[in-house]
């Protein structure tokens with residue numbers, strides 16, 4: 252999608268600090284990190300949010316995205332201390348970019364529940 256910020260990060264039109272990428276997914280540093288490690292994991296395909304990830308193909312994509320996020324966390328050294336993977340969906344959750352993304356947060360003790 253031409254006017255989608257994260258689609259433009261996928262194409263390289265907007266620069267980002269890429270951590271890992273495959274055909275299906277890209278992991279990059281969040282511009283406004285809320286933890287010592289804060290990475291966003293997105294599908295290369297434009298899907299607005301997890302609620303739109305329905306049907307067998309997208310459900311498979313979701314599984315792959317979660318596994319990819321776990322690999323990224325591991326490669327960033329978060330396995331021992333642990334980490335959180337979260338996806339905001341819609342206004343009540345504060346979703347600000349309408350391209351499905353998983354936040355991978357770690358490197359400090361996280362509070363629960365989130366605000």
Ligand code: 5GP
Nearest residue numbers: 267268279280281282283339345346347348
């Ligand atoms: P949301 O609030 O939708 O769950 O998360 C969107 C995230 O995207 C925020 O954490 C925000 O800091 C991050 N973000 C917004 N614009 C940019 C950008 O241009 N580059 C990068 N790397 N992250 C961004």
Ligand code: ZN
Nearest residue numbers: 255258297350
């Ligand atoms: Zn997009």
